[in-house]
Amino acid sequence: MSAVVVFIDQTEVSTSPGHPVLSKSSQELLTLARLAGEPVAAVAGEASDELAAALGGAGVSRVFASSQDELTGYLVAPKADFVAQVATAAGAAAVLVGNNFEGKEIAARVGIALNAGVISDAVGLTVADGAITVQKSVLAGSYTVEASATSAVSVISVKSNSVDAEPAAVPATAAVEQFTAEFAPASLGAKIIERTPKPASGRPDLSDARIVVAGGRGVDGNFGPVEELADVLGAAIGASRAATDAGWIEHSAQVGQTGKTVAPQLYISVGISGAIQQKAGMQTSKVIVAVNKDAESPVFEIADFGIVGDLFDVLPQATAEIKRRRG
Amino acid sequence: MENTALNIAVLVKYVPDAQFDRHLTGAGNTLERAESILSELDEYAIEAALALSEARGGEAAGNKVTAITMGPASAVAAVKKALQIGATEGVHLSDEALAGSDAAATSLALAAVVRHLGGVDLVLTGMASTDGETSLVPAQLAARLGLPQITFASSLEVDSSGEAHVATARRDGDIYAETIQATLPAVVSVTDQANSPRYPNFKGIMAAKKKTVTALTLAEIGVEPASVGHEGSLTVVKAAEAREHRPAGTIITDSGDAGIQLVDFLAAQKLL
Numbered sequence: 058m059s060a061v062v063v064f065i066d067q068t069e070v071s072t073s074p075g076h077p078v079l080s081k082s083s084q085e086l087l088t089l090a091r092l093a094g095e096p097v098a099a100v101a102g103e104a105s106d107e108l109a110a111a112l113g114g115a116g117v118s119r120v121f122a123s124s125q126d127e128l129t130g131y132l133v134a135p136k137a138d139f140v141a142q143v144a145t146a147a148g149a150a151a152v153l154v155g156n157n158f159e160g161k162e163i164a165a166r167v168g169i170a171l172n173a174g175v176i177s178d179a180v181g182l183t184v185a186d187g188a189i190t191v192q193k194s195v196l197a198g199s200y201t202v203e204a205s206a207t208s209a210v211s212v213i214s215v216k217s218n219s220v221d222a223e224p225a226a227v228p229a230t231a232a233v234e235q236f237t238a239e240f241a242p243a244s245l246g247a248k249i250i251e252r253t254p255k256p257a258s259g260r261p262d263l264s265d266a267r268i269v270v271a272g273g274r275g276v277d278g279n280f281g282p283v284e285e286l287a288d289v290l291g292a293a294i295g296a297s298r299a300a301t302d303a304g305w306i307e308h309s310a311q312v313g314q315t316g317k318t319v320a321p322q323l324y325i326s327v328g329i330s331g332a333i334q335q336k337a338g339m340q341t342s343k344v345i346v347a348v349n350k351d352a353e354s355p356v357f358e359i360a361d362f363g364i365v366g367d368l369f370d371v372l373p374q375a376t377a378e379i380k381r382r383r384g
Numbered sequence: 385m386e387n388t389a390l391n392i393a394v395l396v397k398y399v400p401d402a403q404f405d406r407h408l409t410g411a412g413n414t415l416e417r418a419e420s421i422l423s424e425l426d427e428y429a430i431e432a433a434l435a436l437s438e439a440r441g442g443e444a445a446g447n448k449v450t451a452i453t454m455g456p457a458s459a460v461a462a463v464k465k466a467l468q469i470g471a472t473e474g475v476h477l478s479d480e481a482l483a484g485s486d487a488a489a490t491s492l493a494l495a496a497v498v499r500h501l502g503g504v505d506l507v508l509t510g511m512a513s514t515d516g517e518t519s520l521v522p523a524q525l526a527a528r529l530g531l532p533q534i535t536f537a538s539s540l541e542v543d544s545s546g547e548a549h550v551a552t553a554r555r556d557g558d559i560y561a562e563t564i565q566a567t568l569p570a571v572v573s574v575t576d577q578a579n580s581p582r583y584p585n586f587k588g589i590m591a592a593k594k595k596t597v598t599a600l601t602l603a604e605i606g607v608e609p610a611s612v613g614h615e616g617s618l619t620v621v622k623a624a625e626a627r628e629h630r631p632a633g634t635i636i637t638d639s640g641d642a643g644i645q646l647v648d649f650l651a652a653q654k655l656l
């Protein structure tokens with residue numbers, strides 16, 4: 058079985074409470090990697106015993122790890138060099154990375170380094186006769202296409218929530234090898250001169266949350282009702298660009314074309330009109346609920362359950378009702 | 385530096401307007417060229433280029449902002465729009481052989497254009513195209529040109545007081561906000577947080593008529609036709625299916641108990 062290298066970034070670990078040592082999206086990548094071949098982990102940062110144990114549980118027996126300073130001292134390129142070189146060392150037929158901004162860029166550069174086709178925004182993959190076919194959603198989620206790489210190696214960035222993360226049927230013992238990557242001078246051209254951690258929200262990560270409650274211009278500067286509903290549901294908080302531009306909430310909460318693409322089990326859209334750029338980031342959610350006081354809002358076209366009403370009435374009532382039912 | 389002028393190349397793309405329905409067609413499942421516009425996200429790159437140029441005296445002081453596009457004959461409209469907004473000149477790479485290029489082939493061709501122009505200090509791009517949406521090209525372009533890559537910049541400044549032009553940018557990640565520095569030449573992609581793009585005004589529209597757009601073919605930039613287009617691409621789209629329209633949902637008007645009904649709905653969906 059050919060090796061499938063999965064990039065695992067331990068240099069950027071979520072500070073969310075209860076965050077597992079192996080992130081949910083990494084577990085999803087490993088689940089897919091097992092489908093496509095023998096999973097091999099390329100770990101940037103420290104491969105702790107705890108991580109190695111988690112990787113073993115995900116069926117990984119070979120781990121290549123590097124804590125070289127360049128990986129965190131420069132933007133993207135060194136991580137891509139590392140992943141490409143691990144892929145070569147492991148004789149990989151495929152490389153899987155996450156689909157966040159950095160993941161896509163790593164995929165892009167690994168593609169150049171290995172002269173390999175890159176497929177981003179994957180939502181699933183199938184393997185027949187050793188060849189990988191990737192399902193990806195395009196045109197703001199309005200089409201699903203099947204694509205594949207024609208090169209020896211396939212490089213794929215996979216969206217969160219594309220597969221249910223599962224442990225390996227047969228766990229492995231992960232042997233960690235320290236790997237020393239070589240960096241081209243041009244890879245060390247964009248230096249990170251300052252890095253400020255973002256304050257932890259105490260809520261699930263937006264990208265892989267099961268439930269998202271998102272607020273827009275309609276919240277009028279007050280995310281309180283959105284936060285309270287999110288907290289009783291254990292949800293992450295999202296926002297429209299109007300809300301992030303107004304400075305009511307962090308830019309990292311933005312959902313849409315220029316923010317995050319999310320596909321949770323449940324997306325509750327609150328005081329958001331549903332512009333095409335907003336829909337681009339959320340319309341593949343399983344269930345969509347919309348609360349908006351304008352019955353003509355386009356968001357109702359994609360809502361499974363829509364409430365024409367004032368969010369300041371509807372949300373507090375729903376929050377109180379959930380609390381009441383739970384006693 | 386004595387001469388602080390910058391030679392900036394801005395990559396712009398002509399894309400189907402997302403306000404209308406977009407369709408995939410043909411054997412290669414390529415995007416139907418419908419009602420098209422300059423990709424909105426490229427407006428931020430043009431604005432970033434113009435702001436840098438103006439801050440150092442604009443065209444009169446030797447600053448150059450070249451808008452480059454690659455695509456069929458109609459794609460020149462993206463360059464023309466960039467010229468109306470304020471770019472100083474345009475370049476249009478057009479060749480039958482380019483049709484169906486994936487990110488690898490696109491970045492190969494665009495890298496060749498940048499090399500062909502020569503002397504470019506800064507290659508600016510949008511954060512993604514609004515049709516392909518992959519964000520792969522800027523990173524691949526940087527890799528192919530062997531230049532530093534600063535991508536998803538939410539701010540960009542260039543300091544020319546030292547021996548070289550030094551770019552400083554901010555990048556907002558989920559876990560960190562980072563400040564990044566690179567000596568030019570470099571490839572920089574900017575987000576929609578970087579600035580507020582200007583619209584072309586009447587003066588700009590008139591002035592654009594006098595600006596030159598250089599047409600280039602693959603032969604002129606030394607690119608083998610087989611290395612781009614369907615043939616040179618490293619990925620194929622084998623099938624495409626329109627996502628089913630979401631079935632119409634239940635829409636209610638709040639008459640005092642909508643919050644309760646919402647909870648009933650969530651409970652019925654087993655989402656509580």
Ligand SMILES: Cc1cc2nc3c(=O)[nH]c(=O)nc-3n(C[C@H](O)[C@H](O)[C@H](O)COP(=O)(O)OP(=O)(O)OC[C@H]3O[C@@H](n4cnc5c(N)ncnc54)[C@H](O)[C@@H]3O)c2cc1C
Pocket residue numbers: 272273274275276296297298299300311312313314315316317327328329330331332333334335338348349350351354366367368369424425576
């Ligand atoms: C290049 C580009 C990129 C973009 N990227 C994104 C992106 O990634 N994500 C994104 O979201 N947008 C993006 N946009 C912006 C997008 O076009 C819309 O402008 C934006 O989504 C609107 O946000 P909104 O729905 O919150 O505000 P509005 O459109 O103003 O809608 C507010 C809604 O709130 C409702 N409302 C008001 N008060 C109440 C109340 N008390 N109770 C209930 N409902 C109420 C109103 O009826 C209205 O429908 C982008 C735009 C451009 C040009």
